[in-house]
Amino acid sequence: MANLKEIRNRITSINSTMQITSAMKLVSAAKLKRAQDRVHEMRPYADKLRELLVSLSASLEGEAEGAYTQVREVKKVLIIAVTSNRGLCGGFNAQILRKVNLMIQNEYAGKHVEVLGIGRKASDAYFKREILHARRDNLFDDLTYNHVAATAEEVMEAFVEGKFDEVRLVYNHFKNAATQIIMNEAFLPVEPVETDEPVALDYIFEPGKEEIVKDLVPKSLKIQLFKAVLDSNAAEHGARMTAMHQATDNAKDLKHDLSLKYNKARQAAITNEILEIVAGAEALNG
Numbered sequence: 001m002a003n004l005k006e007i008r009n010r011i012t013s014i015n016s017t018m019q020i021t022s023a024m025k026l027v028s029a030a031k032l033k034r035a036q037d038r039v040h041e042m043r044p045y046a047d048k049l050r051e052l053l054v055s056l057s058a059s060l061e062g063e064a065e066g067a068y069t070q071v072r073e074v075k076k077v078l079i080i081a082v083t084s085n086r087g088l089c090g091g092f093n094a095q096i097l098r099k100v101n102l103m104i105q106n107e108y109a110g111k112h113v114e115v116l117g118i119g120r121k122a123s124d125a126y127f128k129r130e131i132l133h134a135r136r137d138n139l140f141d142d143l144t145y146n147h148v149a150a151t152a153e154e155v156m157e158a159f160v161e162g163k164f165d166e167v168r169l170v171y172n173h174f175k176n177a178a179t180q181i182i183m184n185e186a187f188l189p190v191e192p193v194e195t196d197e198p199v200a201l202d203y204i205f206e207p208g209k210e211e212i213v214k215d216l217v218p219k220s221l222k223i224q225l226f227k228a229v230l231d232s233n234a235a236e237h238g239a240r241m242t243a244m245h246q247a248t249d250n251a252k253d254l255k256h257d258l259s260l261k262y263n264k265a266r267q268a269a270i271t272n273e274i275l276e277i278v279a280g281a282e283a284l285n286g
Helices: 002-058 092-107 120-128 145-160 209-285
Strands: 076-082 112-118 132-135 166-176 179-188
Touching: 002 166, 002 209, 076 092, 076 120, 076 145, 076 209, 092 112, 092 120, 092 166, 092 179, 092 209, 112 120, 112 145, 120 132, 145 179, 145 209, 166 209, 179 209
Parallel strands: 076 112, 076 166, 112 132
Antiparallel strands: 166 179
16 A cells, blocks of 8 residues: 555656646747747848848948958857857757757867857857856846847947957757757858849948948847847757647646556555455355
């Protein structure tokens, strides 16, 4: 009977776990819908900004973008790693950390590498390794363009001052709730935009193309970082929803197996008690 009590306690514990994982799945689904809407609302603006930048850059001669296009010998590298502040989202954070580690070991072996952590998981991991440049865990507490743009400005200023020769951006791109794609994008220096599409230049530019491009490049960098953080935020909720769904299914399977085990043990205990009673009655009769 002690074994039966132990199984009952485990079934009760699994029921409680199922309630928690089911609730977390519903919460993540609601947050995912809002995060998806924000990504979809921002994309037309980002696409139009890129279209204008392509049109203007194609019509200009020389380097009009300024300090953000300076290509230097790569000695000091900054990697912006976008993770989450919380766990329970499968391999969402582990994939980012693994990608950054591979970049440090292979692509940037022998170079001075620092990591800007957006999200507590990246900040904690690289703080222990003493290569953390700065932590921006609070971006997800107030996920607005102005908040993210301030971080982008700090990185841009550090690049212009020569503190870093190259800046890379590593994050999870949201494809759907079950799929996240690891992105490794160049952030600085700004790479020339190439396109095979015809460039529409039937515009009157005021004050001038060069001045407009110099304003568009910093804005496009801020939009690039903001888009990466929004993508990562949506991917996090999708990964957590999927992980909690799988956890709930696993808990159901485990509960089913324990219920069968409990019924078999209970049936065996009842059979043993009946045999003991019959044996005692026969002994009295004999």
